[in-house]
Amino acid sequence: MAAQELLRIEGISKRFVKPVDLAGRIANMMGASNREAVVHAVDGVDLSVAEGEVVALVGESGCGKSTLGRVIAGIHEPTEGRVFWRGQDIAMMDSAHRQAFTLGAQMIFQDPMSSLNPRIRAGEIVGEAPRVHGLVDAAGQAEYVATLFRQVGLDPDYRRRFPHQFSGGQRARIGIARALAVKPKLLVCDESVAALDVSIQAQVLNLFMDLREALGLAYVFISHDLGVVRHISDRIFIMYLGRVIESGRTDEIFREPAHPYTRALLDNVPRLDARKRSFSTVKGEIPSPLNPPPGCHFHPRCPLAGPRCAVEAPRRTVLSEGRIVACHLADGGVAAAA
Amino acid sequence: MAEPVLAVDNLATHFFTRDGVVKSVDGVSFTVAPGEVLGLVGESGSGKSVTGFSIMGLIDPPGRIVSGSIRLKGEELVGRTEAEMRAVRGRSLAMIFQDPMMTLNPVLRIDTQMMEAVHAHEKVSEKAARDRAVQALAQVGIPSPEERLSAYPHQFSGGMRQRVAIAIALIHRPALIIADEPTTALDVTIQSQILAEVQKLCAESGTALVWITHDLAVVAGLADRVAVMYAGRIVEQGLVDDVLDRPLHPYTHGLIGSVPGDSMPGKRLMQIPGSTPSLGRLPPGCAFEPRCSRAVETCRAGAPPLAQGSHGRAYRCINPVPAEEAA
Numbered sequence: 001m002a003a004q005e006l007l008r009i010e011g012i013s014k015r016f017v018k019p020v021d022l023a024g025r026i027a028n029m030m031g032a033s034n035r036e037a038v039v040h041a042v043d044g045v046d047l048s049v050a051e052g053e054v055v056a057l058v059g060e061s062g063c064g065k066s067t068l069g070r071v072i073a074g075i076h077e078p079t080e081g082r083v084f085w086r087g088q089d090i091a092m093m094d095s096a097h098r099q100a101f102t103l104g105a106q107m108i109f110q111d112p113m114s115s116l117n118p119r120i121r122a123g124e125i126v127g128e129a130p131r132v133h134g135l136v137d138a139a140g141q142a143e144y145v146a147t148l149f150r151q152v153g154l155d156p157d158y159r160r161r162f163p164h165q166f167s168g169g170q171r172a173r174i175g176i177a178r179a180l181a182v183k184p185k186l187l188v189c190d191e192s193v194a195a196l197d198v199s200i201q202a203q204v205l206n207l208f209m210d211l212r213e214a215l216g217l218a219y220v221f222i223s224h225d226l227g228v229v230r231h232i233s234d235r236i237f238i239m240y241l242g243r244v245i246e247s248g249r250t251d252e253i254f255r256e257p258a259h260p261y262t263r264a265l266l267d268n269v270p271r272l273d274a275r276k277r278s279f280s281t282v283k284g285e286i287p288s289p290l291n292p293p294p295g296c297h298f299h300p301r302c303p304l305a306g307p308r309c310a311v312e313a314p315r316r317t318v319l320s321e322g323r324i325v326a327c328h329l330a331d332g333g334v335a336a337a338a
Numbered sequence: 339m340a341e342p343v344l345a346v347d348n349l350a351t352h353f354f355t356r357d358g359v360v361k362s363v364d365g366v367s368f369t370v371a372p373g374e375v376l377g378l379v380g381e382s383g384s385g386k387s388v389t390g391f392s393i394m395g396l397i398d399p400p401g402r403i404v405s406g407s408i409r410l411k412g413e414e415l416v417g418r419t420e421a422e423m424r425a426v427r428g429r430s431l432a433m434i435f436q437d438p439m440m441t442l443n444p445v446l447r448i449d450t451q452m453m454e455a456v457h458a459h460e461k462v463s464e465k466a467a468r469d470r471a472v473q474a475l476a477q478v479g480i481p482s483p484e485e486r487l488s489a490y491p492h493q494f495s496g497g498m499r500q501r502v503a504i505a506i507a508l509i510h511r512p513a514l515i516i517a518d519e520p521t522t523a524l525d526v527t528i529q530s531q532i533l534a535e536v537q538k539l540c541a542e543s544g545t546a547l548v549w550i551t552h553d554l555a556v557v558a559g560l561a562d563r564v565a566v567m568y569a570g571r572i573v574e575q576g577l578v579d580d581v582l583d584r585p586l587h588p589y590t591h592g593l594i595g596s597v598p599g600d601s602m603p604g605k606r607l608m609q610i611p612g613s614t615p616s617l618g619r620l621p622p623g624c625a626f627e628p629r630c631s632r633a634v635e636t637c638r639a640g641a642p643p644l645a646q647g648s649h650g651r652a653y654r655c656i657n658p659v660p661a662e663e664a665a
Contacts, residue, residue: 060525061496197614200613205598225598227597250603265527270529272555272597275578275579275582276560276562276578279530281527
């Protein structure tokens with residue numbers, strides 16, 4: 001890859017622990033055996049993003065894509081593993097370099113209504129962070145905010161308005177302007193277009209592509225919508241219950257999905273050109289991440305599963321340059337339990 | 339052609355608010371034949387849900403149906419009293435909502451709720467009602483229905499809850515089901531399972547379906563015919579193949595172009611400028627005119643008349659998209 005690496009994560013795991021509550025502790029004194037519940041939200045993920053690249057994290061609810069996105073954006077500390085920003089481990093950084101990372105990776109959330117303070121005017125929402133971080137002085141703030149508003153396609157006259165006075169698409173644009181205000185190199189977009197109407201979604205996707213071109217931004221694009229992902233991303237990471245089960249270039253994955261889950265996902269996507277189709281289905285539901293199945297997490301739903309899948313977690317197998325799949329089918333077959 | 343199950347003619351549902359009259363539905367007409375799936379497509383505020391609620395007789399003040407007719411199997415529904423509507427609702431007409439937690443009572447067990455639905459329209463024994471409930475749950479693909487019957491809604495996953503809601507809608511084998519975005523909140527694989535069940539059930543029982551959604555791709559896979567709504571009016575309707583392959587209304591054309599995935603990856607999507615207008619302050623002519631790239635002077639003069647084509651094709655546009663551009 002020619003472009004310079006911007007961010008790399010290695011062996012990232014994130015666990016959330018739900019401690020035993022008071023009632024449980026009292027019950028334990030009486031002889032019950034309540035233990036703390038541990039959710040492996042993200043389990044040993046490696047990933048890298050180059051400058052100006054769009055990487056997509058895809059998966060269904062509970063697969064850990066949002067948690068991973070938050071680790072990448074520096075909102076969550078990983079339980080295990082290391083995050084490198086421009087080749088430097090952020091855990092080893094001094095505060096000045098650390099700030100370059102925290103400002104350099106910005107997050108855009110799904111629901112602009114719950115991520116914008118309803119009592120603060122749009123201009124202040126966008127202008128606060130650059131002023132606090134000394135990117136702009138108080139005198140230049142108004143002009144700076146106006147520039148950002150124009151950049152995301154909002155009328156600068158709307159600066160005095162409150163978030164509720166905007167439409168859904170405009171609120172999404174405010175969220176984008178706020179992220180852009182601190183001159184980031186990487187935007188982590190967590191389902192940022194999922195709640196928008198189709199025509200507005202197209203406008204915002206076009207805006208993302210324009211900004212990428214104009215500012216050389218890299219994106220980590222988190223979505224459950226494979227149509228959106230196919231359109232916007234260079235590489236895809238497909239996640240299932242905390243693990244990356246397949247990754248590679250977008251066009252390759254869409255042409256030739258290697259993992260049975262990827263195949264099922266692609267088959268299940270509603271498409272404009274698939275008329276009056278019979279919907280093929282994957283059996284069963286997504287298991288609870290509190291209690292994931294042993295071996296390969298997907299094996300209870302997998303049409304091709306064999307005895308080995310239930311006992312042994314699949315290793316990552318490199319299929320070709322940059323193309324990785326975690327499935328026994330690509331690694332010696334499903335039959336023999338080792 | 340078979341007698342339609344549902345015939346909506348020139349329906350208008352307005353809301354009389356302090357800020358003026360909001361014409362959520364304004365002159366909507368369509369029919370649904372037995373066993374047919376009609377996709378009612380539109381963006382937020384287009385009036386697609388209000389159309390569904392109007393058919394169900396669920397419009398509360400300040401809203402009311404101001405004119406038009408809704409005939410279910412030939413019988414007029416507009417103007418019926420609440421008691422008369424209750425006899426129809428759940429029996430020959432059922433609705434599935436986007437959020438199953440809206441339909442299910444969180445403090446009652448599933449069996450209580452399902453048996454109540456049976457008893458609402460039929461005098462049968464407890465045992466018979468229970469059997470019907472088990473049958474309905476099995477029909478929508480819930481494993482071990484007898485055990486699941488004594489669970490509470492919160493013990494089900496989102497997809498399972500939606501299946502229960504569908505099972506309740508199916509209990510009396512209604513002639514028509516109105517489904518308001520029932521799979522929007524679900525994951526792709528779960529959505530696909532539900533769509534497969536619904537498809538099978540409609541084919542087996544001959545139940546007609548009005549599927550309200552914003553997702554054109556779901557309509558493409560599921561529906562026989564599609565009606566596209568914008569600002570309270572159906573701007574285009576016809577067979578799915580006709581409308582999606584050769585859209586005539588510029589709004590439909592723009593909507594299809596806005597769906598990512600099928601157009602070239604990495605290219606800019608065709609976008610419709612602006613956003614949906616406020617229904618309280620619609621432009622005098624065609625409601626889409628301010629956003630339309632094909633607008634001409636006469637578009638501002640008055641609402642465009644309905645143009646008819648073959649196979650039930652109809653559209654409201656005086657300057658439709660020419661064939662060479664639509665492809």
